[in-house]
Amino acid sequence: MIKGKTRNRTYRAIYRLLDRVSPVPFDCGMICGSVCCTAAADEDMGIYLLPGEEKIHDKNADWLTWHTQSTEEYDFPESWHGKVSWIRCIDPPHCPRSMRPIQCRTFPLAPHITEEGELTLVWNDSDLPYCCPMIEDETELDPRFIQATLTVWKHLIRDPLIYDLVRMDSEERYED
Ligand code: SF4
Ligand code: SF4
Known part of the structure; x- marks a missing residue:
């Protein structure tokens, strides 16, 4: 599995920080039927874990299935070599809230590095x-x-692999 520099304890601290906040002060799943969880499942999509994020998850947890993808076969940064983990939820939108991956926790925002090198957030x-x-x-x-989401991404992009991922996605926006 691809190895990043982000430690287990950093991921755990990030999860704890993001456990304390929500995008809006109500369950936004009520307005759309939690479509970001359920439609993704219908479309055979999964949730990518960041390098090393898989280490804080229980491989035998009963709410998800584990898969891997080769970085060579899909659109990952050139610095990523090896396999990445992605998971699929067995009964979305039901999952242990405290174990949601970072991809779920920071949605509907996405990190963006401006052409001047500043980290900001944009709509996903x-x-x-x-x-x-x-x-x-x-x-x-x-x-x-x-604020919590920005803080989290500021920490995460200290990992060169994660920086490269955010930078790659950001550069695609420069052309828009
Ligand atoms: S974040 Fe997901 S659950 Fe919330 S409004 Fe958007 S699609 Fe619906
Ligand atoms: S982990 Fe939870 S929040 Fe994320 S897609 Fe699965 S059911 Fe939805």
């Missing part, structure tokens, strides 16, 4: 098979969620 603009109402409406998000 991945090519998704569903519409998130919060992204569509540009819903005002809880400032504590925004």
